[in-house]
Amino acid sequence: PPPRPVRIILTGPPASGKGTQSAMLAQEFKLVHISTGDMLRAAVVSGTELGLQARRYMDRGELVPDELVIALLQERMAQPDVIERGWVLDGFPRTIAQVESLDAAGVQPDLVLCLEVPEAELVQRVTGRRSDPVTGRVYHLQYDPPPADDTELLQRLVQRSDDSEETLRTRLDAYQQNVAKLKGRYAEVLAEVDGHRSKQEVFADLTRAVGMVHMHRQMVAQRA
Numbered sequence: 001p002p003p004r005p006v007r008i009i010l011t012g013p014p015a016s017g018k019g020t021q022s023a024m025l026a027q028e029f030k031l032v033h034i035s036t037g038d039m040l041r042a043a044v045v046s047g048t049e050l051g052l053q054a055r056r057y058m059d060r061g062e063l064v065p066d067e068l069v070i071a072l073l074q075e076r077m078a079q080p081d082v083i084e085r086g087w088v089l090d091g092f093p094r095t096i097a098q099v100e101s102l103d104a105a106g107v108q109p110d111l112v113l114c115l116e117v118p119e120a121e122l123v124q125r126v127t128g129r130r131s132d133p134v135t136g137r138v139y140h141l142q143y144d145p146p147p148a149d150d151t152e153l154l155q156r157l158v159q160r161s162d163d164s165e166e167t168l169r170t171r172l173d174a175y176q177q178n179v180a181k182l183k184g185r186y187a188e189v190l191a192e193v194d195g196h197r198s199k200q201e202v203f204a205d206l207t208r209a210v211g212m213v214h215m216h217r218q219m220v221a222q223r224a
């Protein structure tokens with residue numbers, strides 16, 4: 001039988017690099033990148049009922065109510081690409097109710113990776129972040145600058161409406177209120193990773209951890 005697809009949860013405080021690293025891991029291991037933040041922002045842009053409801057929470061930096069996010073995620077998790085290829089889940093679960101929704105659906109991650117980044121660095125990352133609405137690529141004005149000669153790209157870069165230092169504090173509070181409980185629930189598969197290093201150094205550590213799970217899956221499949 002083919003190996004069972006790998007399932008990874010990537011967590012960490014706001015602007016710790018979850019989106020950046022999830023996209024790189026998804027490409028490296030051919031996993032589906034599922035980001036509840038991206039899905040909610042897409043719902044806001046397309047003006048759906050969910051988007052209208054979610055927007056006021058997101059703009060304030062508060063968590064969107066569990067029932068809305070859980071329904072959104074359940075719909076995505078049921079799609080064939082996610083089931084066949086495995087996934088890296090970015091930004092979910094954030095509360096115990098969200099963990100319990102995964103438990104109830106029989107979804108257990110192989111690995112939960114948590115990026116650890118000090119608060120002062122998060123402020124730098126959040127205020128310098130800009131994204132390209134056309135490609136979805138995320139840049140940082142100092143750490144990962146867009147090409148200086150691409151004027152078309154530079155003109156269309158946008159800053160997220162929740163990327164102020166003030167809103168970051170609310171987002172960080174929401175994270176800190178829940179993180180210990182989340183880590184406790186996934187203690188057996190948890191790996192804390194120093195995210196306060198270059199993108200490539202962080203990625204090397206994450207790749208090693210995911211690579212071990214991947215190899216284990218293949219060995220199990222070969223023995224079966």
Ligand code: AP5
Pocket residue numbers: 012013014015016017018019020021036037038040057058059061062063064065066069090091092093094098125126128129130138139140141143144162171195196197198199200202
């Ligand atoms: P979400 O989009 O998940 O926001 P977040 O958790 O605050 O995380 P970010 O997207 O801000 O950052 P990131 O960790 O992905 O960092 P990135 O790679 O971009 O959620 C937004 C909102 O949606 C929430 O506040 C909530 O309202 C709602 N929501 C979402 N999920 C929810 C859920 N499950 N339940 C309830 N509500 C939910 O990197 C940041 C910057 O740093 C970039 O500019 C990047 O280029 C740069 N960078 C990345 N890595 C490095 C590095 N190693 N060195 C230097 N710079 C780096």
